Amino acid sequence: MLDPLDTPPSPRLAWRWITIGVTVGLLAAAFAYVAGWLTPRRLTPARIVNALQDNSGLHPGFRRNHAKGVCVSGYFESTGAAAPYSSASVFAPVRTPVVGRFAIPGGNPYAPDGGTPIRSLALRFNLADGQQWRTGMNNSPVFAVATPQAFYEQVLASRPDPATGKPDPAKLAAFFAAHPETAAFRTWAKTAKPSASFGTENYYGLNAFYLIDTASQRHAVRWRVVPEAHDDSPSAHAADDSDYLTRDVQQRLAQGPLRWHLLLTLAAPGDPTNDATQAWPADRTSVDAGTLVIEREQAQDSGDCRDINYDPTVLPHGIAISDDPLLPARSAAYADSYLRRTNEEAGAPGAPHVDAHSAERKP
Amino acid sequence: MTTSATFHPLARLLHWTMALLILAMLFIGVGMVGTVSPKHSWLLAIHRPLGLAILLLAVMRLTIRLRRRPPALPGDMPRWQCYLAHASHWLLYGLMLAMPLIGWAMQSAGGYPIMLGDAWRVPAILPENAALFAWLREAHRYLAYLFLLTILGHVGAALYHALIRRDGVFQSMALGVRDRGRVEEDTDLVEEAEATTSPPRPE
Ligand code: HEM
Numbered sequence: 235m236l237d238p239l240d241t242p243p244s245p246r247l248a249w250r251w252i253t254i255g256v257t258v259g260l261l262a263a264a265f266a267y268v269a270g271w272l273t274p275r276r277l278t279p280a281r282i283v284n285a286l287q288d289n290s291g292l293h294p295g296f297r298r299n300h301a302k303g304v305c306v307s308g309y310f311e312s313t314g315a316a317a318p319y320s321s322a323s324v325f326a327p328v329r330t331p332v333v334g335r336f337a338i339p340g341g342n343p344y345a346p347d348g349g350t351p352i353r354s355l356a357l358r359f360n361l362a363d364g365q366q367w368r369t370g371m372n373n374s375p376v377f378a379v380a381t382p383q384a385f386y387e388q389v390l391a392s393r394p395d396p397a398t399g400k401p402d403p404a405k406l407a408a409f410f411a412a413h414p415e416t417a418a419f420r421t422w423a424k425t426a427k428p429s430a431s432f433g434t435e436n437y438y439g440l441n442a443f444y445l446i447d448t449a450s451q452r453h454a455v456r457w458r459v460v461p462e463a464h465d466d467s468p469s470a471h472a473a474d475d476s477d478y479l480t481r482d483v484q485q486r487l488a489q490g491p492l493r494w495h496l497l498l499t500l501a502a503p504g505d506p507t508n509d510a511t512q513a514w515p516a517d518r519t520s521v522d523a524g525t526l527v528i529e530r531e532q533a534q535d536s537g538d539c540r541d542i543n544y545d546p547t548v549l550p551h552g553i554a555i556s557d558d559p560l561l562p563a564r565s566a567a568y569a570d571s572y573l574r575r576t577n578e579e580a581g582a583p584g585a586p587h588v589d590a591h592s593a594e595r596k597p
Numbered sequence: 598m599t600t601s602a603t604f605h606p607l608a609r610l611l612h613w614t615m616a617l618l619i620l621a622m623l624f625i626g627v628g629m630v631g632t633v634s635p636k637h638s639w640l641l642a643i644h645r646p647l648g649l650a651i652l653l654l655a656v657m658r659l660t661i662r663l664r665r666r667p668p669a670l671p672g673d674m675p676r677w678q679c680y681l682a683h684a685s686h687w688l689l690y691g692l693m694l695a696m697p698l699i700g701w702a703m704q705s706a707g708g709y710p711i712m713l714g715d716a717w718r719v720p721a722i723l724p725e726n727a728a729l730f731a732w733l734r735e736a737h738r739y740l741a742y743l744f745l746l747t748i749l750g751h752v753g754a755a756l757y758h759a760l761i762r763r764d765g766v767f768q769s770m771a772l773g774v775r776d777r778g779r780v781e782e783d784t785d786l787v788e789e790a791e792a793t794t795s796p797p798r799p800e
């Protein structure tokens with residue numbers, strides 16, 4: 235055995251030390267590269283969530299998007315009609331408990347309800363076998379963008395101008411010009427009026443998924459829920475009332491449950507599964523899988539939906555993600571947003587403090 | 598007292614298998630939280646079952662380690678190096694058990710169903726609790742960084758034994774080395790350093 239201290243330094247020995255240094259250094263560099271630390275321009279979940287947070291300001295404890303909302307709960311009563319297409323136990327003729335959340339988009343939990351026509355419904359189905367189905371749906375029949383990169387650019391283009399508090403119209407126009415795929419969404423947004431109720435809206439899953447039947451056959455699908463209630467006559471809310479949606483849900487639920495039908499639309503060959511900006515033709519077969527019954531509501535800062543991450547890739551056996559590039563991006567970004575807000579709730583070191591709501595409230 | 602100059606063949610096989618798997622898991626982990634591409638979803642689908650497989654292997658490995666005394670470190674190694682070697686080995690054993698357990702626990706506390714593949718679900722080991730989730734999720738991240746740093750030190754030390762000291766310590770864990778047996782003058786319960794993730798180098 236050689237003792238390094240007894241042998242005179244030789245070039246060979248130097249090379250050996252270099253070999254050691256290079257091996258260890260390369261491993262460390264590869265790790266940093268994979269983590270994205272060496273590539274500040276790579277689109278990461280954290281960068282998307284930072285951009286959302288920059289637009290709305292920091293509201294500790296709240297979701298970084300769809301921050302304003304209300305928790306609801308009830309159940310899904312399956313008809314069994316979807317069982318031939320999917321082996322998921324939620325489609326057997328059974329009743330599955332649901333924890334949901336109505337919301338409006340944006341990272342500001344105090345935004346006025348009338349400021350956007352978009353409303354959303356997120357659901358978590360707790361299947362009897364312990365599996366879960368989580369979904370987040372919007373009331374627009376198409377999404378504005380098809381890729382996470384375009385979503386990110388849209389968030390950047392919508393950044394409020396500090397002078398006016400509103401997005402710069404020139405930047406938005408430039409974004410839309412560069413993204414013709416947003417056309418269908420913009421057409422919808424032009425005519426859509428902010429609804430007076432969450433209870434009267436259609437909510438679309440927008441992304442495509444696969445239903446997988448007991449013979450392991452895949453069926454490309456998009457889902458939506460269609461309301462039984464249609465009367466959204468502005469239920470006596472004052473013109474300056476910016477929090478009417480939650481009150482409306484409370485009033486309606488005091489009268490009785492709210493109901494939606496869950497429609498599963500099956501794709502025909504060739505229908506795009508990777509582009510949420512394109513609706514499928516209206517004549518596609520839809521299966522009425524059952525009734526969603528919402529019975530109760532709770533405030534979102536203490537309700538059961540608060541600590542749920544409505545990651546749309548949490549799916550039971552019998553449903554799977556498609557090649558839609560928005561799905562993995564949503565999963566990654568929602569996890570990042572969820573970690574930030576749960577850290578804030580936990581009072582973890584370095585996490586922004588969750589203020590009393592009144593103190594946090596901005597005019 | 599006569600002890601073996603090399604680790605038990607099963608221990609060596611486990612060592613190199615787990616070295617590959619654990620390094621892969623560290624890269625899969627930071628890779629999936631650092632991307633919004635479809636890689637995120639399929640890496641996550643690999644991450645959970647592979648992590649739990651590592652937990653099983655780690656239990657097996659620790660059982661072998663506690664039953665069979667490993668080869669001793671060379672008697673002329675400085676005390677601080679022996680100390681560092683032992684401390685880092687126990688840290689590595691601790692982390693290969695703790696990382697998967699924390700991953701499992703944090704997913705339980707976050708209220709996620711823990712699916713291994715599309716149909717197979719393992720039960721939650723903690724009740725749903727968001728604050729607990731946050732602490733465990735942060736621990737999963739920072740202990741992963743500590744794991745990587747410890748592994749880097751371990752790789753460096755193994756190569757130091759293989760290339761600079763050339764004292765047989767690396768050989769004791771290398772694959773394809775026959776156990777020759779050797780007479781130990783020193784039975785101080787000193788353990789042999791384990792070799793690592795870099796390819797064995799012929800000396
Ligand atoms: C890459 C594109 C998208 C990104 C980066 C993104 C980002 C986010 C983030 C960060 C949250 C907060 C999550 C949390 O803290 O729990 C959120 C919530 C939400 N998003 Fe998205 N989103 C995207 C696309 C979509 C699409 C296509 C839909 C509709 C189908 C949608 C519907 C929702 C809904 C309903 C919520 C609220 C969930 C809840 O009430 O908890 N998002 N989004």
Ligand code: HEM
Pocket residue numbers: 566569570573619622623624625626627629630644645647648649651693696697698699700701704711737738741742744
């Ligand atoms: C040897 C075992 C394991 C190692 C080395 C490991 C390593 C890692 C690493 C390095 C990360 C990225 C951390 C960050 O940058 O924030 C990560 C994330 C994660 N790990 Fe593990 N892990 C292990 C086991 C597990 C197990 C058994 C599970 C679940 C059953 C799990 C679930 C997760 C999840 C869900 C994330 C990402 C969560 C998110 O998107 O925020 N891990 N892991």
